[in-house]
Each structure stands twice: as structure tokens, then as C-alpha cells.
Amino acid sequence: MKIQILGTGCPKCEKTAKVVREVVEELGLDAEIEKVTDLNEIMAFNVMMTPAVAIDGQVKIAGRVPSARALKKLLD
Template sequence: MKIIKVLGTGCPSCVSTEKVITEVVNQLNIEAKIEKVTDIMEIMAYDVMSTPAIVINEVVVFKGKVPSVDEVKALLNDTPCCSSSAGSSCC
């Protein structure tokens, strides 16, 4: 299962980012847990200064703007860990 975190303080762009991610996860039928991280200290721990940001399996993969559906699809498909081919070696 992928752990996807949306980093942001709750601004409209952060809310939109979460909606796009949820839409893509549902479209692609991906097993994922989506979490919102709004605490500024937690966000800074990821070395992110521009939100919204997306973290997949503890790796910052996108930041600074609302991603398009196609960008999120590419991010989720290009994340090798926890893909169907990873099998039991999943992180």
C-alpha cells in the first residue's frame, strides 16, 4: 500500500491537491492511504518551504503547485516501491 501525504496548511491549493490525488487513486484503483499534514513543523521536517507538496512513501515527489490529474498519475505509476511488481519486497 502506498502512503500518500499532502503537505499544506489547509489553503485552497492544498485542498485541491488532495481532491486530485483522491480522484486518481480511485480511477486507478490503487491501494493507498491518503493523509493530510497541516502542522508546519512536520511540513518543515520534509524540507518543504512551498506548499502544497506530495510525499509518497516518505519521499517528497512534488511541491509548489496543484498537480494535474496526469501529473499525479505519472507520480503514482513511477513510484516503484509498493507497485504490483514489487511483491513482498515492498517497503
């Protein structure tokens, strides 16, 4: 599984990355976590508001910091 955190590095993007890492660790998932900070790459996902989370190339959450509960539902 590949999880991409889309964002330019703002505090909300950093919080999203932290939540993603914590949930992946808690669930014991074998996942590659990548931070995408390049604006052109982010726009290629058709994301207009960050932070966003893409799982296996598909944006699942955009424009907000996800809760651990919401991420667990997506990843479990």
C-alpha cells in the same frame, strides 16, 4: 503506499487533496492518504512551498497543485 498531502489547508492544498483522491480512485490503488497540516511536520520534509505531495515519505511535487496527468505518472 502512503501518500501525504503537505499543506496548511489553503484552497490550493484542498485542490491537491481532491486531485490525489480522484487519481487514486481512478487507478484503483490501495493507498493511505494523509493530510499533514502541522507546519513543523511539513518543515521536516524540507518543504518551503506548499502544497506538496509525498509518496512513501519522499516529496515528489512541491509548490504547486499537481495535474491529474502528473500524478498518474508518479503513481502508475
